[in-house]
Amino acid sequence: MRINGNTAQLAQSFAEGAAQLPNLFDPIIMQYQMVLDFFKLESIGTVLVRGVNDIGDIDGNSALKEAYELGKSIV
Incomplete structure (x- = not known):
């Protein structure tokens, strides 16, 4: 892979696009909040x-x- 070559530019573009995705931890945080709510705990x-x-x-x-x-x- 050359610096600023096609593959490097593709990889950079992919990384920038992936950064725009919703937070991957959202489902985990939702489950955590459900457990807290069930046991009437505060995070x-x-x-x-x-x-x-x-x-x-x-x-x-x-x-x-x-x-x-x-x-x-x-x-």
Whole structure:
């Protein structure tokens, strides 16, 4: 694949289009909210991360800071 070649441009265009898709976590969040509603619980927040599938994938990910801040907010 050449820099700025056809394939590179196709890949870039695909990535830009995919970024416009609805949030892939919406069904998960809806189920989470249903469980909270059923048990009459209140959510204090969520941290969902794409692309974290294997050991070590989370290293350096900004979600670590989000999880830390969420943990600090629990009283």
